[in-house]
Amino acid sequence: MNKLISISKGTVTCRFEALGTINEITVFGGFGQTLLEEAAEWVMQINNRMSPFIPVSDIARLNHNAGLKPVTVHLETLQLLRKAKQMSELSNGAFDITVRPLIELWGIGKKQNYIPSKREINKAMRLTGSKDLILDEQAGTAYLKRKGQAADLGGIAKGYAADEVKRILTESGVTGAIINLGGNISTIGFRPDGAPWYIGIQNPLAVTGEYLGRITCKDDTVVTSGSNERFFMKDGIRYHHIIDPRTGEPAQSGLLGVTAVCKSSAEADALTTAAFVLGMERGVKLIEQFKAEAVFLTEDYKVYTTNGLTNRFELVPLLQRKAQ
Ligand code: ADP
Ligand code: MG
Ligand code: MG
Numbered sequence: 001m002n003k004l005i006s007i008s009k010g011t012v013t014c015r016f017e018a019l020g021t022i023n024e025i026t027v028f029g030g031f032g033q034t035l036l037e038e039a040a041e042w043v044m045q046i047n048n049r050m051s052p053f054i055p056v057s058d059i060a061r062l063n064h065n066a067g068l069k070p071v072t073v074h075l076e077t078l079q080l081l082r083k084a085k086q087m088s089e090l091s092n093g094a095f096d097i098t099v100r101p102l103i104e105l106w107g108i109g110k111k112q113n114y115i116p117s118k119r120e121i122n123k124a125m126r127l128t129g130s131k132d133l134i135l136d137e138q139a140g141t142a143y144l145k146r147k148g149q150a151a152d153l154g155g156i157a158k159g160y161a162a163d164e165v166k167r168i169l170t171e172s173g174v175t176g177a178i179i180n181l182g183g184n185i186s187t188i189g190f191r192p193d194g195a196p197w198y199i200g201i202q203n204p205l206a207v208t209g210e211y212l213g214r215i216t217c218k219d220d221t222v223v224t225s226g227s228n229e230r231f232f233m234k235d236g237i238r239y240h241h242i243i244d245p246r247t248g249e250p251a252q253s254g255l256l257g258v259t260a261v262c263k264s265s266a267e268a269d270a271l272t273t274a275a276f277v278l279g280m281e282r283g284v285k286l287i288e289q290f291k292a293e294a295v296f297l298t299e300d301y302k303v304y305t306t307n308g309l310t311n312r313f314e315l316v317p318l319l320q321r322k323a324q
Helices: 033-050 058-064 075-090 100-106 118-125 157-171 265-278 280-289
Strands: 003-008 011-018 021-028 133-136 141-144 176-181 184-189 197-202 211-217 221-226 231-234 237-240 255-262 293-298 303-305 313-315
Touching: 003 033, 011 033, 021 033, 021 157, 033 058, 033 075, 033 157, 058 141, 075 133, 075 141, 075 157, 075 265, 100 118, 157 176, 157 184, 157 221, 157 265, 184 197, 184 265, 197 221, 211 255, 211 293, 221 265, 255 265, 255 280, 265 280, 265 293, 280 293
Parallel strands: none
Antiparallel strands: 003 011, 011 021, 021 176, 133 141, 176 184, 184 221, 197 211, 211 313, 221 255, 231 237, 255 293, 293 303
């Protein structure tokens, strides 16, 4: 694996590619680089088990054997599939672990500017349904009932991996760290100067590096889903990578982005994807059901936060945004 390690004054940072994104882990307090390498290797392991693109991965084998037979998967994969299935049910299918036929149809991450026909969309929609994912903890197997069905952990795996990195670091005695797995951010403890962590929320309509606001954190995770990550514009419509399983099309819910703040990054990851699909009103209800907090950015550029963030979220004034 290609890792870039930098060390300075008791701080070690590791940058590496995995899960289709750039990841960065920074640990304070004089820890050695071996610990970060171990954490990065574990993320790679998660990638290798859960990527639908690696033919021998648990998920690729699950998808390949849909409608044929249950496949043996690692315990971690089974547990994350269980969590993803629960999140699918609790969000009423706004987050849907079986959305992959639609992801493939739209060519997300592959084809460019492709708009499928209604007929194709309806056909792929008929293949979704999280109740068809059968998990058997005793046998250690996972199974999709119908041929053509496919699971996609893209909306939850980065959050899960962030939770795992946090667990590894905490078990090794780390008391100050910041973990960023493709925008799924988790923090441990305080900054080296004793101040709390501030996590910036990016302005989705601006170039990377511009912030809309910041959240004060302690041992929290901050996860954002937005329509700016991968998209193309056609006839004034933003076609992006978060699919509304009820329409089979990129979600048009009046939102540009949702950021969730809570303890579990896997949960926050699935919640933001679901809330983005549901829109603000139903999204807030879902977030509150999980005792999480959130920031919503609407298409007309208004920012709303749940009550618990009133004293923890600060809007960055327009002029300062670039300098932050
Ligand atoms: P990002 O990957 O940019 O962090 P998300 O966490 O919202 O964004 O996940 C989007 C990814 O999740 C997509 O690339 C796709 O693989 C998958 N996905 C898209 N729509 C859904 C959905 N409704 N439910 C579950 N997963 C989805
Ligand atoms: Mg997500
Ligand atoms: Mg995400």
